[in-house]
Protein backbone atom coordinates (compact mmCIF):
# COMPACT_ATOMS: atom_id res chain seq x y z
CA UNK A 1 0.00 0.00 0.00
CA UNK A 2 1.24 3.51 -0.79
CA UNK A 3 2.30 5.48 2.22
CA UNK A 4 2.15 9.17 3.00
CA UNK A 5 5.07 11.35 3.99
CA UNK A 6 4.07 13.57 6.93
CA UNK A 7 6.12 16.49 8.08
CA UNK A 8 4.98 17.53 11.52
CA UNK A 9 5.80 20.86 13.10
CA UNK A 10 9.31 20.67 11.65
CA UNK A 11 11.83 23.39 12.50
CA UNK A 12 15.53 23.38 11.73
CA UNK A 13 18.52 25.60 11.11
CA UNK A 14 22.22 25.99 11.62
CA UNK A 15 23.61 26.31 15.14
CA UNK A 16 21.33 28.72 16.92
CA UNK A 17 20.01 30.16 13.68
CA UNK A 18 16.48 28.86 13.14
CA UNK A 19 15.61 28.87 9.42
CA UNK A 20 12.70 26.50 8.75
CA UNK A 21 9.81 27.31 11.04
CA UNK A 22 7.05 24.90 12.05
CA UNK A 23 6.51 23.20 8.71
CA UNK A 24 3.43 20.95 8.48
CA UNK A 25 2.93 19.07 5.20
CA UNK A 26 1.46 15.77 4.05
CA UNK A 27 2.50 14.23 0.73
CA UNK A 28 0.58 11.48 -1.03
CA UNK A 29 2.19 8.79 -3.17
CA UNK A 30 2.26 9.82 -6.83
CA UNK A 31 2.56 13.55 -6.06
CA UNK A 32 5.23 15.68 -7.69
CA UNK A 33 5.55 18.88 -5.63
CA UNK A 34 7.53 22.04 -6.31
CA UNK A 35 9.18 24.03 -3.54
CA UNK A 36 9.25 27.63 -4.67
CA UNK A 37 10.71 30.67 -2.95
CA UNK A 38 13.27 33.39 -3.34
CA UNK A 39 16.96 32.83 -2.57
CA UNK A 40 17.53 32.04 1.12
CA UNK A 41 13.84 31.31 1.78
CA UNK A 42 14.72 27.89 3.23
CA UNK A 43 14.09 25.39 0.40
CA UNK A 44 17.42 23.57 0.77
CA UNK A 45 17.10 23.64 4.55
CA UNK A 46 13.74 21.86 4.31
CA UNK A 47 15.07 19.22 1.89
CA UNK A 48 18.23 18.62 3.95
CA UNK A 49 16.11 18.16 7.07
CA UNK A 50 13.78 15.65 5.41
CA UNK A 51 16.70 13.58 4.13
CA UNK A 52 18.46 13.57 7.51
CA UNK A 53 21.46 15.77 6.67
CA UNK A 54 20.25 18.42 9.12
CA UNK A 55 18.93 17.48 12.52
CA UNK A 56 15.54 19.04 13.25
CA UNK A 57 15.35 21.45 16.18
CA UNK A 58 11.81 20.14 16.66
CA UNK A 59 9.19 18.06 14.89
CA UNK A 60 9.21 14.81 12.97
CA UNK A 61 9.09 13.27 9.49
CA UNK A 62 7.11 10.07 9.11
CA UNK A 63 6.88 7.74 6.11
CA UNK A 64 3.68 5.84 6.87
CA UNK A 65 4.11 5.55 10.62
CA UNK A 66 7.86 5.13 10.48
CA UNK A 67 10.12 7.85 11.88
CA UNK A 68 12.81 7.29 9.24
CA UNK A 69 15.08 10.07 10.55
CA UNK A 70 15.75 7.80 13.52
CA UNK A 71 17.22 5.17 11.14
CA UNK A 72 20.90 4.95 10.18
CA UNK A 73 22.16 6.48 6.94
CA UNK A 74 22.00 3.30 4.86
CA UNK A 75 18.46 2.49 5.98
CA UNK A 76 17.36 6.07 5.31
CA UNK A 77 18.87 5.83 1.82
CA UNK A 78 16.39 3.04 1.00
CA UNK A 79 13.51 5.42 1.76
CA UNK A 80 14.77 8.86 0.71
CA UNK A 81 17.09 9.90 -2.10
CA UNK A 82 18.45 13.42 -2.34
CA UNK A 83 20.07 15.32 -5.17
CA UNK A 84 21.97 18.21 -3.58
CA UNK A 85 22.30 21.58 -5.23
CA UNK A 86 26.00 20.95 -5.65
CA UNK A 87 27.48 17.47 -5.90
CA UNK A 88 30.92 16.72 -4.53
CA UNK A 89 33.69 16.57 -7.14
CA UNK A 90 34.64 13.05 -8.22
CA UNK A 91 37.89 12.50 -10.11
CA UNK A 92 39.05 9.28 -11.77
CA UNK A 93 35.56 7.71 -11.54
CA UNK A 94 33.77 6.61 -14.70
CA UNK A 95 30.23 7.71 -15.50
CA UNK A 96 29.09 4.07 -15.19
CA UNK A 97 30.61 3.79 -11.70
CA UNK A 98 28.93 7.01 -10.59
CA UNK A 99 25.54 5.72 -11.78
CA UNK A 100 26.16 2.33 -10.13
CA UNK A 101 26.54 4.10 -6.76
CA UNK A 102 22.74 4.26 -6.91
CA UNK A 103 22.74 0.58 -5.86
CA UNK A 104 24.88 1.13 -2.74
CA UNK A 105 21.97 1.39 -0.31
CA UNK A 106 20.44 -1.88 -1.51
CA UNK A 107 23.68 -3.92 -1.39
CA UNK A 108 24.81 -5.78 1.70
CA UNK A 109 28.35 -5.49 3.13
CA UNK A 110 31.04 -6.78 0.70
CA UNK A 111 28.44 -7.20 -2.05
CA UNK A 112 29.11 -5.70 -5.45
CA UNK A 113 26.54 -4.90 -8.15
CA UNK A 114 25.43 -7.88 -10.26
CA UNK A 115 25.62 -8.09 -14.09
CA UNK A 116 21.85 -7.38 -14.03
CA UNK A 117 22.55 -4.16 -12.07
CA UNK A 118 25.10 -3.15 -14.73
CA UNK A 119 22.50 -3.77 -17.40
CA UNK A 120 20.01 -1.58 -15.54
CA UNK A 121 22.67 1.15 -15.20
CA UNK A 122 23.33 1.01 -18.95
CA UNK A 123 19.60 1.21 -19.67
CA UNK A 124 19.34 4.26 -17.43
CA UNK A 125 22.31 5.93 -19.15
CA UNK A 126 20.67 5.17 -22.47
CA UNK A 127 17.45 6.84 -21.27
CA UNK A 128 19.45 10.02 -20.67
CA UNK A 129 21.34 9.77 -23.98
CA UNK A 130 24.58 9.23 -22.05
CA UNK A 131 25.44 5.63 -22.91
CA UNK A 132 28.32 6.73 -25.14
CA UNK A 133 29.90 8.34 -22.04
CA UNK A 134 29.71 5.25 -19.80
CA UNK A 135 33.52 4.86 -19.61
CA UNK A 136 34.29 8.59 -19.60
CA UNK A 137 35.72 10.22 -16.47
CA UNK A 138 32.76 11.87 -14.70
CA UNK A 139 34.84 14.99 -13.98
CA UNK A 140 35.31 15.65 -17.70
CA UNK A 141 31.55 16.01 -18.39
CA UNK A 142 29.81 19.35 -18.74
CA UNK A 143 27.87 20.54 -15.67
CA UNK A 144 24.55 19.73 -17.38
CA UNK A 145 25.72 16.22 -18.28
CA UNK A 146 26.88 15.72 -14.68
CA UNK A 147 23.42 16.72 -13.43
CA UNK A 148 21.83 14.12 -15.72
CA UNK A 149 24.24 11.41 -14.50
CA UNK A 150 23.42 12.27 -10.88
CA UNK A 151 19.70 12.08 -11.67
CA UNK A 152 20.24 8.71 -13.38
CA UNK A 153 22.05 7.50 -10.22
CA UNK A 154 19.18 8.74 -8.05
CA UNK A 155 16.58 6.98 -10.19
CA UNK A 156 18.51 3.71 -9.79
CA UNK A 157 18.49 4.22 -6.01
CA UNK A 158 14.73 3.71 -6.50
CA UNK A 159 13.43 5.15 -3.24
CA UNK A 160 9.77 5.90 -2.54
CA UNK A 161 10.68 9.54 -1.68
CA UNK A 162 12.82 11.65 -4.00
CA UNK A 163 14.14 15.08 -2.99
CA UNK A 164 15.66 17.16 -5.76
CA UNK A 165 17.41 20.46 -5.08
CA UNK A 166 17.54 22.45 -8.32
CA UNK A 167 18.59 19.36 -10.32
CA UNK A 168 18.04 21.30 -13.55
CA UNK A 169 20.09 24.43 -12.83
CA UNK A 170 22.77 23.67 -15.45
CA UNK A 171 20.47 22.18 -18.07
CA UNK A 172 19.58 23.74 -21.40
CA UNK A 173 15.92 24.46 -22.22
CA UNK A 174 15.33 21.11 -23.95
CA UNK A 175 17.10 18.99 -21.35
CA UNK A 176 15.27 20.82 -18.56
CA UNK A 177 11.93 19.85 -20.11
CA UNK A 178 13.14 16.34 -20.77
CA UNK A 179 14.44 15.88 -17.19
CA UNK A 180 11.21 17.15 -15.63
CA UNK A 181 9.14 14.95 -17.96
CA UNK A 182 11.15 11.88 -16.92
CA UNK A 183 10.87 12.65 -13.22
CA UNK A 184 7.15 13.44 -13.49
CA UNK A 185 6.34 10.21 -15.33
CA UNK A 186 8.45 8.10 -12.98
CA UNK A 187 6.72 9.59 -9.92
CA UNK A 188 3.28 8.97 -11.40
CA UNK A 189 3.96 5.50 -12.79
CA UNK A 190 5.80 4.20 -9.74
CA UNK A 191 3.71 6.03 -7.16
CA UNK A 192 6.64 7.82 -5.58
CA UNK A 193 6.69 11.13 -3.72
CA UNK A 194 8.79 13.84 -5.41
CA UNK A 195 9.76 17.18 -3.93
CA UNK A 196 11.78 19.52 -6.12
CA UNK A 197 13.28 22.92 -5.27
CA UNK A 198 13.12 24.87 -8.49
CA UNK A 199 13.54 28.53 -9.40
CA UNK A 200 11.42 28.85 -12.52
CA UNK A 201 7.72 28.90 -11.57
CA UNK A 202 6.80 28.15 -15.20
CA UNK A 203 8.51 24.76 -15.07
CA UNK A 204 6.85 24.09 -11.71
CA UNK A 205 3.44 25.04 -13.15
CA UNK A 206 4.04 22.82 -16.19
CA UNK A 207 5.22 19.65 -14.44
CA UNK A 208 4.27 19.67 -10.75
CA UNK A 209 0.94 18.75 -9.18
CA UNK A 210 1.40 21.00 -6.22
CA UNK A 211 3.26 24.23 -5.37
CA UNK A 212 4.60 24.82 -1.88
CA UNK A 213 5.64 28.43 -1.43
CA UNK A 214 8.23 29.39 1.17
CA UNK A 215 8.86 32.85 2.52
CA UNK A 216 11.50 33.46 5.20
CA UNK A 217 11.38 29.85 6.37
CA UNK A 218 7.59 29.71 6.61
CA UNK A 219 5.33 27.70 4.32
CA UNK A 220 3.01 30.44 3.20
CA UNK A 221 0.94 28.64 0.54
CA UNK A 222 0.34 25.04 -0.42
CA UNK A 223 -1.58 24.84 -3.71
CA UNK A 224 -2.79 21.94 -5.85
CA UNK A 225 -2.38 23.35 -9.36
CA UNK A 226 -5.42 21.54 -10.81
CA UNK A 227 -7.73 22.78 -8.03
CA UNK A 228 -6.55 26.38 -7.88
CA UNK A 229 -8.03 29.19 -9.95
CA UNK A 230 -5.75 31.38 -12.04
CA UNK A 231 -6.71 34.33 -9.79
CA UNK A 232 -5.66 32.49 -6.64
CA UNK A 233 -2.43 31.25 -8.27
CA UNK A 234 -1.65 34.82 -9.30
CA UNK A 235 -2.25 36.29 -5.88
CA UNK A 236 -0.21 33.58 -4.07
CA UNK A 237 2.72 33.75 -6.50
CA UNK A 238 2.59 37.57 -6.40
CA UNK A 239 3.04 37.38 -2.62
CA UNK A 240 6.45 35.82 -3.32
CA UNK A 241 7.54 37.27 -6.67
CA UNK A 242 5.89 40.71 -6.67
CA UNK A 243 4.32 42.27 -9.73
CA UNK A 244 3.49 39.24 -11.90
CA UNK A 245 0.64 38.04 -14.09
CA UNK A 246 -0.37 34.53 -15.05
CA UNK A 247 -1.96 33.71 -18.34
CA UNK A 248 -3.28 30.45 -19.74
CA UNK A 249 -2.15 29.20 -23.12
CA UNK A 250 -3.68 25.90 -24.30
CA UNK A 251 -3.55 23.82 -21.10
CA UNK A 252 -0.49 25.58 -19.67
CA UNK A 253 -0.11 28.41 -17.17
CA UNK A 254 2.56 30.98 -17.92
CA UNK A 255 3.83 33.45 -15.33
CA UNK A 256 5.35 36.73 -16.47
CA UNK A 257 6.75 39.72 -14.67
CA UNK A 258 4.79 42.88 -15.46
CA UNK A 259 7.35 45.12 -17.13
Ligand SMILES: Nc1ncnc2c1ncn2[C@@H]1O[C@H](COP(=O)(O)OP(=O)(O)OP(=O)(O)O)[C@@H](O)[C@H]1O
Nearest residue numbers: 014017019037038039040041042043044045046197
Ligand atom coordinates in the same frame (compact mmCIF):
# COMPACT_ATOMS: atom_id res chain seq x y z
N1 LIG B 1 25.57 25.89 6.38
C1 LIG B 1 24.91 26.99 6.75
N2 LIG B 1 25.27 27.67 7.88
C2 LIG B 1 24.59 28.76 8.29
N3 LIG B 1 23.52 29.28 7.62
C3 LIG B 1 23.13 28.66 6.50
C4 LIG B 1 23.79 27.48 6.00
N4 LIG B 1 23.16 27.08 4.87
C5 LIG B 1 22.17 27.98 4.67
N5 LIG B 1 22.15 28.91 5.63
C6 LIG B 1 21.21 30.03 5.74
O1 LIG B 1 19.89 29.53 5.74
C7 LIG B 1 19.02 30.41 5.01
C8 LIG B 1 18.22 29.58 4.02
O2 LIG B 1 19.13 28.98 3.10
P1 LIG B 1 18.66 27.85 2.10
O3 LIG B 1 19.89 27.35 1.43
O4 LIG B 1 17.80 26.88 2.82
O5 LIG B 1 17.76 28.71 1.11
P2 LIG B 1 17.23 28.37 -0.34
O6 LIG B 1 15.80 28.80 -0.37
O7 LIG B 1 17.53 26.96 -0.71
O8 LIG B 1 18.09 29.38 -1.20
P3 LIG B 1 18.61 29.33 -2.74
O9 LIG B 1 17.38 29.50 -3.61
O10 LIG B 1 19.50 30.52 -2.80
O11 LIG B 1 19.30 28.04 -2.98
C9 LIG B 1 19.91 31.49 4.39
O12 LIG B 1 19.79 32.65 5.15
C10 LIG B 1 21.31 30.93 4.52
O13 LIG B 1 22.24 31.94 4.76
